[in-house]
Amino acid sequence: MNNEALMLEGLNQDFGRLGKAVEMLKHSLQRCNKIGIKPNYSLEELDQFESLTSRFARTSDIYTHKIMRGVILILREEANTFIDRANLFEKLEISNAEDLKLIRDLRNEISHEYRVDDITEIFEAVVEYCDKLIEVIQRTKAYLEKKKCYPYLTNKDVSLFTPRGVRNKLVELESYVM
Numbered sequence: 001m002n003n004e005a006l007m008l009e010g011l012n013q014d015f016g017r018l019g020k021a022v023e024m025l026k027h028s029l030q031r032c033n034k035i036g037i038k039p040n041y042s043l044e045e046l047d048q049f050e051s052l053t054s055r056f057a058r059t060s061d062i063y064t065h066k067i068m069r070g071v072i073l074i075l076r077e078e079a080n081t082f083i084d085r086a087n088l089f090e091k092l093e094i095s096n097a098e099d100l101k102l103i104r105d106l107r108n109e110i111s112h113e114y115r116v117d118d119i120t121e122i123f124e125a126v127v128e129y130c131d132k133l134i135e136v137i138q139r140t141k142a143y144l145e146k147k148k149c150y151p152y153l154t155n156k157d158v159s160l161f162t163p164r165g166v167r168n169k170l171v172e173l174e175s176y177v178m
Helices: 003-035 043-075 082-091 097-112 116-147 163-177
Strands: none
Touching: 003 043, 003 116, 043 082, 043 097, 043 116, 082 097, 097 116
């Protein structure tokens, strides 16, 4: 298997992980949207929002650390820092660089608990940026399909962002690689 095939295989596996993370993120977002943003939460509601923030951080990590880097490798571009990657994705018309930076900053706030004094602000920001993160992920997938950089993803396929789609893609990849 050549180097490009290995990169594509790695990116496909990362998209599989990302698809699972997105599915869990959507599930938590749906539950938290039913609760709504308010000044005080019950312990159960706090638990659901904590799950959402954790899943947001995990999903954004997979996207920013694995997917963005994988895309840049496949495109043979040079982007060593996160800001370089965000600017390149804006240039490629995949996403707005500022949105990517805000998603990354929010992830850092969640992971390092910078704003513990008003957790409601974090919850509100996560609810707002979940949709932006999911949209960026979908635009990345569409970009790869359009550029034909990623042969494992086609418009005819079952959506990658469903559990069945992820399983189908992984089974398909295993049979392709074998």
